[in-house]
Amino acid sequence: MPQMSPMMWTLLFVFFISLFLLFNILNYFNFLPEFFSSKTSQPLVKNHSLNWKW
Template sequence: MPQMAPLSWLNLFMFFIMIFIMFNTMNYFSLMYKNKNINIKKIKKMISWKW
């Protein structure tokens, strides 16, 4: 393939790795998960001191 002769295989590999990392980070950070806030009611014992 004479068209590929000027391109270095190392440059192509680095280009592929950069695109792969960018694609993975875009997919990872593009998802918006819904926060499941569970409201836990804390029971407070009201201690009334009678002197």
């Protein structure tokens, strides 16, 4: 079984690194946070007041 040349290992490394970066960049820009997508003026944090009776 022939061995790969060092140039082919480098090309394979560059290929996988570029795929990894492309995947991460596309996922980063594809993410849409809730406060940008919601058109209503509802508060993001909900306060629940509890009446404690000791």
